[in-house]
Amino acid sequence: MSPEELSSDPPGVGALSSVFHVYRVERDGEEIQFVGEPLIPPGTLSKEVTPLFAQRGYDVEVTRRHGDGGPAPYALVAQPESVGIDGIPWGNLVMFVLTVATTLYAGTWWYHIDLAGDPLNLLEAWPFTAAVLGVLATHELGHYVLSRYHGVDASLPYFIPVPPPIGTMGAIIRMRGQIPSRKALFDIGVAGPLAGLAATIVVTVVGLHLDPISVPAAAAQPAEGAASIQFNDPPLLTLLAELVGQPLTYDDPTKAVNPVVFGGWVGMFVTFLNLIPVGQLDGGHILRAALGRRQETVAAAVPGVLFAMAGGLYFLTEYTQSTILWGIWGVIALVMVRAGSATPLREGSIGNKRLALAGLTFLAGALCFMPVPIEIVMA
Template sequence: MSAQPPDGAPSPDSFASVFDVYEVRRDDGRVLYFGDPETDRETLMETVWPAFRERGYEVRLARRTGELVLVAEPHDAADDGGVPWTNVALFVATIASTLFVGANWYYVDPFSPEVVQALPFTVAVVGVLAVHEFGHYAMSRYHDVDASLPYFIPFPSLFGTMGAVIRMRGRIPSRKALFDIGAAGPLAGLVAAVAVSAVGLLLPPVTVPPEIVNSASAVEVQFAYPPLLQAIAAVLGEPLSYSDPSKSISPVVMGGWIGMFVTFLNLIPVGQLDGGHVLRSLVGEHADRVAPLVPTALFALAGYQWFVADAGDTAGIWVVWGVIATVITFAGGVDPVDDSSLDARRVAVGVLTFVLGALCFMPVPIEIVG
């Protein structure tokens, strides 16, 4: 217990105008400043954050035993320089799950050496997701925002994964940083998705075994193709489907399809989604007025698909995302420390990002026909 912080930590005098410190403690690497606020919480944090960040600390306002305290933690405390075993394990598990599922796309036994034929599918899917997340990671590092390496999510579903995420810690310093971090993932992932789609379309089709083609009990999964993927196929002069039921497009194309669908979903403009970050950067606090409209639009889309377009159970995906968007909306978005408006160049890129996201939209992405 002391009246002064350790060497390197900000002096209470540097922010005395907004927080009157009466006690300083050290707590397992953290520095705790107990005191009384002299202004509202938002102004307080906007004032103290730069002083702590300059000295290499992340700071937050908390309450302990009934007292208000600024909790300062070294900015690099979470980076211990060790091997990120959790990230590695999840990545390996995702490689395995996409390889296992990919074997079905190539009509080979996943428990035989032939499973290596599914490697192009695995590389396409995992590669697109990795580029998306490393876009976020690179911009986080550029703006000195503490971010984890990607956590891949293995899942033995239709694609073998439920995507990937990174975890960010601490405050976002500015709207500029929030925009760069939010937009970098979808834009980088979309570039990868376009490249993967083009490669997949140029690859020869996969041959469907006769016993599946002629089976009366076979279940067919039909995919809609977003306008962007259709445009790529038109430019290359390659088909997205074949009249011959014994031929199927290369599963590598599905890596691009997944990338585009993930881009659209991530650009839904609510809360902590990439679209929420981009919208918050573009319009500031006005984003809070837009966010509640998004779940309504998704539920309306589901209703249209169900009652008007007669899409049946496939409309349920928009019900699910309406619920997700509702939860994310109530969870709230990110408020950057510096809320200054973006420059014109970033505004233009932001608008383009949403336009590209719209080109990845499919009213009924997947339909199962049995």
């Protein structure tokens, strides 16, 4: 099939001629590949061609072709945009609404709200939902904004609903475009944790200044042998409480810190997990941008560290829940190591300022670390 035959679908070959020399055009269903060679630096190619394809209703991704055996090392892969029905991202909206519902329900646990008398009492847990989803949304929108800034096509956040006690497993965005450079990879990777951490600090400080909640007598003094879940405090949470002069616990068992503070706890836990330096996690992106391909050496050691932590907790403590948690994350890290990290189109140093910011970001992540984040306590 000649390029001219496709000129009425996505942008024509002539429209690309100033930035991309097309050797041939390939079609596979709705996907169209313009195979050829960039006439400008590959790292800036995505910014140039994305608007051309977008105005014709196509998403485009710049990819390298390995093992092609010819003179065409790159391809522009175009597919019709898939935003949703009538241009509305229904998938994102449905997932968001479901997550609002599950976090509201989780909030009733923390506020000790009785739903038996009136199910609409569920809405009284809105501060908890606002805290948790506000932190997660800010994190993902940090990625989204910097992706768009660097010309990388990214979806809106998809929130993931789960049952209490948290009500969500977080949120994700899908990046469909090739990342143009190591600097862009760093900016996109670091934006989420830094934005989310800023929101986490605000939510935590606000929660610490809110009035404590009343705990029912049955919950304040559980029956002997009853089990309860305890969420331990990371160093950052303790530090913030000390800085603002507010307590995290009360001598009176019928009082407890406002559940909005737990929204901050969720933000800190999510920040640490995302900064594990492996694969497609934010920490993996940051380290790949900082170290280049040497990042693979560091990433290969991460699963072993997580398994060692799980083993240490198993043999040296009674925190079996955390043993399972870090064992699962060891497996996740192992899978991510095998899958590999993001590969930007253009290599090159990210500069000393970004390297310093990488160090500060990982330090902030360390302040969110808890070897035993969750434990089961018997009365």
